[in-house]
Amino acid sequence: MNSVHVRALLVRGMLAGIGAGLLAFVVAYFVGIPSVDDAIAYESAHSQEHGEELFSRLQQSTVGLATGVLVFGIAMGGIAALAYCFAVGRIGRFGARATAALMAAAGFVTICLVPFLKYPPNPPATSDPGTLNQRTALFFLMIALSVLLGIGAVVLGRRLASRWGNWNASVAAGTSFVAAVTVAMVFLPGISETPKDFPATVMWEFRVAAIGIQAVLWAGFGLIFGHLAERVLEPNPAGETAAGTEGRAAAAVH
Structure with a gap:
């Protein structure tokens, strides 16, 4: 272009x-x-x-x-x-x-x-103001991981398309993305600061x-x-x- x-x-x-x-x-x-x-x-x-x-x-x-x-x-x-x-x-x-x-x-x-x-x-x-930096860093880390895993899924789907066909390649790429994102969510720490009331x-x-x-x-x-x-x-x-x-x-x- x-x-x-x-x-x-x-x-x-x-x-x-x-x-x-x-x-x-x-x-x-x-x-x-x-x-x-x-x-x-x-x-x-x-x-x-x-x-x-x-x-x-x-x-x-x-x-x-x-x-x-x-x-x-x-x-x-x-x-x-x-x-x-x-x-x-x-x-x-x-x-x-x-x-x-x-x-x-x-x-x-x-x-x-x-x-x-x-x-x-x-x-x-x-939210606790004292954890603002931690929450911000984890949030942007999750965005970065999600974008990188999404790009990886697209690349994987394109490479598999010639051998598996577009549909099967898309399903495989989508499944890989969901699996990788799930693993990332499990290992990243959670934050729960909401008052009980x-x-x-x-x-x-x-x-x-x-x-x-x-x-x-x-x-x-x-x-x-x-x-x-x-x-x-x-x-x-x-x-x-x-x-x-x-x-x-x-x-x-x-």
Whole structure:
């Protein structure tokens, strides 16, 4: 792929990230904020420290949330677009949209779902600040392992495809990925710091909202970027080509 296409896809990836970020913001505001407010209310009721906040809760839940989600969407879109440039033509004979959908699904599974299963996010008042560095390091380690194991599964599937067929190779690669991720989860240490009296409903709603936001973000990116990438890599769809051919034939007859 030449540099012009890479540059064009990078820009479109960041634009798709903005669009996906806006969708994720809507979900975060209407689904995620209520559970966060409940967790903050629990923290206020169980804490003796009530310092003055630099930003109001309204600012945090609107401007702050939108800024964070959009910045993440732009960064994620740029990185995913570069990964897309590398993956095109290397993971099978898929069109631009199908490749974008597969990339988005793979990104969601390896970067969000797998780490979520081992180290799910916690709402305010449920974690010890003294373990922040440990929790952060373990979380990013889980992401790195998941991504590397995902890449290894793709490579394994491609190598087995010529001998076992695409279906059997895909099943073998997927099974290997699940097995390797399971082993990693077993050996990595767990962290449980949630107070015993913290409302289980609030915890459940917060975690469902967290994974839902990521699902909307990646799904939105896959759909938007797939459309934009197709316009770059496949500028003359079959319908337009056929129409152009018929037009030239009609002109020749007249």
